[in-house]
Amino acid sequence: MTLAQTPPVAAAARGHHDTGERVRLTPTAGVSLGVAVIWLSVLVLLPLAAVVARGTGHGWNEFWHVVSSRGALDAIRLTVISSLIVAVVNAAMGTLIAWVLVRDRFFGRRLLEIAIDIPFALPTIVAGLVMLTLYGKGGPLGLDLYATRPGVVLALLFVTLPFVVRTVQPVLMALDRDVEEAAASLGAGPLVVFRRVVLPSITPAIASGAALAFGRAMGEYGSVILIAGGLPRTTVASQYVYGQIQDGYLADAASVSTVLLVISIVVLSSLGIFHRRQVRRG
Amino acid sequence: MGIEAVGISKRFGDFVALESVDLHVETGRLTALLGPSGGGKSTLLRIIGGLDDPDEGSVHIDGLEATGVPPQRRNVGFVFQHYAAFKHLSVYRNVAFGLEIRKRPKAEIRQRVHELLELVHLEQFADRLPSQLSGGQRQRMALARALAVQPRVLLLDEPFGALDTMVRKELRDWLRRLHDEMHVTTVFVTHDQEEALEVSDELVVINHGRIEQVGTPTELYDNPDNEFVMGFLGPVTRLGPQLVRPHDIEVFLTPEPGAVEASVTRLQRIGFEVRAELATPDSTPWVQLNRGQAEALKLQVGARVWLRAARDASTLRAAG
Amino acid sequence: MADNAVLERPAVAGPRTRGRETRPRSARYIRRAVAVVYVVGLVILPVWIVLWRTIRQGGSAFWNAISAQSAVHAYQVTAIVAGSAVVINTVFGIGVAILLARYRFPGRRLLDVLVDVPISISPIVVGLALVLAYGTTTGRFGTDLAKAGIHVIFSAPGMVLATSFVSLPLVLREVLPVLEEEGIDQDQAARSLGANAWQRLIRVTLPTIRWALAYGVVLSIARSLGEFGALRVVSGDITGQTQTITLVVDERAEQFEPGAYQLSLILIAVSVLCMVVISFVRPGGQR
Numbered sequence: 048m049t050l051a052q053t054p055p056v057a058a059a060a061r062g063h064h065d066t067g068e069r070v071r072l073t074p075t076a077g078v079s080l081g082v083a084v085i086w087l088s089v090l091v092l093l094p095l096a097a098v099v100a101r102g103t104g105h106g107w108n109e110f111w112h113v114v115s116s117r118g119a120l121d122a123i124r125l126t127v128i129s130s131l132i133v134a135v136v137n138a139a140m141g142t143l144i145a146w147v148l149v150r151d152r153f154f155g156r157r158l159l160e161i162a163i164d165i166p167f168a169l170p171t172i173v174a175g176l177v178m179l180t181l182y183g184k185g186g187p188l189g190l191d192l193y194a195t196r197p198g199v200v201l202a203l204l205f206v207t208l209p210f211v212v213r214t215v216q217p218v219l220m221a222l223d224r225d226v227e228e229a230a231a232s233l234g235a236g237p238l239v240v241f242r243r244v245v246l247p248s249i250t251p252a253i254a255s256g257a258a259l260a261f262g263r264a265m266g267e268y269g270s271v272i273l274i275a276g277g278l279p280r281t282t283v284a285s286q287y288v289y290g291q292i293q294d295g296y297l298a299d300a301a302s303v304s305t306v307l308l309v310i311s312i313v314v315l316s317s318l319g320i321f322h323r324r325q326v327r328r329g
Numbered sequence: 330m331g332i333e334a335v336g337i338s339k340r341f342g343d344f345v346a347l348e349s350v351d352l353h354v355e356t357g358r359l360t361a362l363l364g365p366s367g368g369g370k371s372t373l374l375r376i377i378g379g380l381d382d383p384d385e386g387s388v389h390i391d392g393l394e395a396t397g398v399p400p401q402r403r404n405v406g407f408v409f410q411h412y413a414a415f416k417h418l419s420v421y422r423n424v425a426f427g428l429e430i431r432k433r434p435k436a437e438i439r440q441r442v443h444e445l446l447e448l449v450h451l452e453q454f455a456d457r458l459p460s461q462l463s464g465g466q467r468q469r470m471a472l473a474r475a476l477a478v479q480p481r482v483l484l485l486d487e488p489f490g491a492l493d494t495m496v497r498k499e500l501r502d503w504l505r506r507l508h509d510e511m512h513v514t515t516v517f518v519t520h521d522q523e524e525a526l527e528v529s530d531e532l533v534v535i536n537h538g539r540i541e542q543v544g545t546p547t548e549l550y551d552n553p554d555n556e557f558v559m560g561f562l563g564p565v566t567r568l569g570p571q572l573v574r575p576h577d578i579e580v581f582l583t584p585e586p587g588a589v590e591a592s593v594t595r596l597q598r599i600g601f602e603v604r605a606e607l608a609t610p611d612s613t614p615w616v617q618l619n620r621g622q623a624e625a626l627k628l629q630v631g632a633r634v635w636l637r638a639a640r641d642a643s644t645l646r647a648a649g
Numbered sequence: 650m651a652d653n654a655v656l657e658r659p660a661v662a663g664p665r666t667r668g669r670e671t672r673p674r675s676a677r678y679i680r681r682a683v684a685v686v687y688v689v690g691l692v693i694l695p696v697w698i699v700l701w702r703t704i705r706q707g708g709s710a711f712w713n714a715i716s717a718q719s720a721v722h723a724y725q726v727t728a729i730v731a732g733s734a735v736v737i738n739t740v741f742g743i744g745v746a747i748l749l750a751r752y753r754f755p756g757r758r759l760l761d762v763l764v765d766v767p768i769s770i771s772p773i774v775v776g777l778a779l780v781l782a783y784g785t786t787t788g789r790f791g792t793d794l795a796k797a798g799i800h801v802i803f804s805a806p807g808m809v810l811a812t813s814f815v816s817l818p819l820v821l822r823e824v825l826p827v828l829e830e831e832g833i834d835q836d837q838a839a840r841s842l843g844a845n846a847w848q849r850l851i852r853v854t855l856p857t858i859r860w861a862l863a864y865g866v867v868l869s870i871a872r873s874l875g876e877f878g879a880l881r882v883v884s885g886d887i888t889g890q891t892q893t894i895t896l897v898v899d900e901r902a903e904q905f906e907p908g909a910y911q912l913s914l915i916l917i918a919v920s921v922l923c924m925v926v927i928s929f930v931r932p933g934g935q936r
Contacts, residue, residue, distance in 0.1 A: 269772070297787055
């Protein structure tokens with residue numbers, strides 16, 4: 048008897064074609080895929096494999112010996128700590144700036160919006176020069192951060208500024224204000240509304256922005272070298288690797304690079320997790 | 330001649346979309362592939378059009394081998410459910426696309442495109458972008474685009490599926506008239522039985538990757554081969570051991586030969602139609618009556634009546 | 650903590666019309682002030698100082714610096730290296746985006762992940778990787794290539810590789826979402842209308858992705874012009890031979906020679922130009 052109802056209604060309700068469908072490779076596409084994979088291998092995979100092979104080629108003992116040597120360890124420690132500071136500061140300041148850009152209206156907001164993109168657009172060495180000029184020796188502010196760790200952190204903050212702002216901004220814009228107003232109408236104070244309603248929606252964006260900033264800071268080179276000077280106490284990891292390359296210690300350089308590569312991969316995969324969470328929250 | 334598909338099988342991973350299907354479409358006919366979602370009808374259409382390749386089987390179009398021939402060399406017109414309009418091109422350029430690919434002279438293209446735009450009533454929209462058209466207009470444009478290259482066959486994949494009911498009905502009539510003028514061999518896929526019954530010359534019911542039955546709409550409605558076809562094409566109810574259409578049940582106020590006793594459990598009026606739900610000792614059929622019939626019988630809930638399938642009604646023995 | 654305290658007082662104004670302030674409160678001014686001071690101190694002021702110093706050094710200093718022979722040579726090297734890398738990445742980006750969006754094949758997910766790897770790697774590590782693979786005496790494949798007369802490291806091919814590496818996914822990541830959004834219907838419609846693969850690419854796919862493509866290309870140009878670390882390693886930083894503009898800026902700045910500011914200004918101008926172009930292209934869906 049229920050048979051009677053089946054045809055039009057149920058079938059229509061079920062909807063049908065999946066628009067995200069994909070087809071089997073055609074010969075042309077197959078050849079393109081082959082070329083792309085070869086290029087990716089020549090450009091990226093083989094060289095990176097060469098780094099890991101060279102870095103770990105003399106066994107784990109040698110690897111640990113190199114990585115835990117004074118200079119390498121100091122450089123890695125400085126880089127990790129600076130990058131963590133940078134990630135945390137960015138998470139807070141980036142969210143604040145994104146909030147101001149989305150929710151506030153004032154004279155000069157457009158300029159602020161443009162300024163956020165400058166660090167991405169500037170070549171890193173120019174960014175370095177810019178930081179050195181203002182915060183280095185003889186700068187107009189009278190601050191001398193040349194060859195100091197705060198100077199390094201400042202340079203890293205400059206180049207990573209856009210990450211959190213640009214990941215949080217679209218999420219904030221898409222946020223449904225009605226929900227906040229509903230919460231407020233239910234008696235939630237502004238603080239509670241932010242913590243219980245807004246923050247949960249933007250947390251994945253903040254996290255992925257901060258992770259991006261951390262990853263960038265870990266590998267940063269051009270913007271740091273001028274303000275860091277050449278002193279051991281302000282040498283970041285990539286600067287240390289460059290020094291090793293210059294001195295001809297390629298195997299040592301490869302070992303420290305392997306550490307950096309592993310960190311990159313961890314950051315990249317954590318980003319995948321944040322991203323999925325963000326997608327799920329819609 | 331027409332379309333000849335023989336022994337078509339197609340699998341997607343473990344899912345069997347089509348299993349050794351044979352389909353014959355005569356030249357100049359308008360044929361509907363009807364069936365539930367996921368039944369394989371769209372896949373069969375895409376195989377005919379060359380957008381998918383069959384795992385087994387062969388396709389001939391107008392007597393020419395088409396199996397393995399890429400779609401760009403089959404000369405078929407294909408119309409997609411979501412229009413597949415070239416969004417960056419004007420309506421004119423959309424329709425002209427196939428002719429430009431074939432490097433026809435400019436003057437010929439202009440003439441042909443204008444003829445077609447007239448045919449689909451879009452002359453005044455020639456310079457618009459697809460985004461400036463309604464859904465129905467976009468689909469008419471897509472149809473003109475497919476017809477521009479004078480295809481040997483026209484294939485439509487749920488062409489009205491994305492449109493709302495009113496536009497759908499209008500386009501359906503219009504497609505029928507267009508076909509009567511052009512006589513191009515046409516196959517269209519739909520899951521809407523009303524659409525299929527109304528528009529097509531011939532109906533092919535497909536389910537679970539197999540063809541259930543082929544015939545004219547009347548043949549299939551009146552003489553379904555099985556429960557599935559009967560249920561898919563129209564309402565079915567069970568009277569004792571028989572499956573019968575609810576409007577094919579005769580209602581009597583006194584015992585009649587062959588009629589079973591029943592009591593009315595619910596009456597529902599829907600406009601001009603009256604639905605009576607009843608109970609017999611072994612089934613709970615429902616009967617479709619018009620208002621006049623219901624009033625003549627003075628049906629009331631709890632009333633005692635006798636039911637019998639009409640003499641010329643198509644019935645099937647219920648399985649199990 | 651102080652930052653958090655500021656942050657936690659956001660929805661202050663309560664119900665109000667979108668984007669229009671009706672009841673400004675002190676918390677809003679504090680947030681605004683902190684954001685503005687931070688961005689001004691970190692970005693606007695430093696950039697302004699560089700502009701100011703350049704201007705103060707005068708027009709002739711500017712002209713001398715940017716027309717110096719080493720600078721002119723650096724423009725040529727930069728143009729060749731960045732130009733090649735952008736072309737390569739554009740072709741690669743379009744091709745792989747089409748593959749990822751339209752086809753199913755084993756390893757599709759893996760390819761999708763792998764193309765993002767280069768962007769997160771330190772440029773120095775990139776340079777080292779290329780040296781270890783293709784260095785004439787140091788590389789695994791470089792020694793064989795050198796026998797064949799091909800020198801990759803300390804010459805143009807290596808510099809092109811390094812630049813391609815660091816900007817590999819930029820075009821791809823802009824183009825892919827558009828292609829996924831559009832699906833394969835238009836492509837299939839074009840096929841059924843008789844268009845071959847090349848005609849479909851030129852007439853249907855490229856027009857569909859043109860804005861995203863333009864955006865991706867501009868991003869690639871900006872990134873390629875500005876590459877420094879990886880180039881420093883693979884180019885050998887040979888004055889007057891393999892130096893790009895960024896390498897010359899570094900040399901001048903580290904040795905306190907004049908010209909760093911002036912050349913930086915050129916790079917800043919190009920960056921600003923790129924940003925302007927981007928801001929025109931960015932509003933997606935604009936026609």
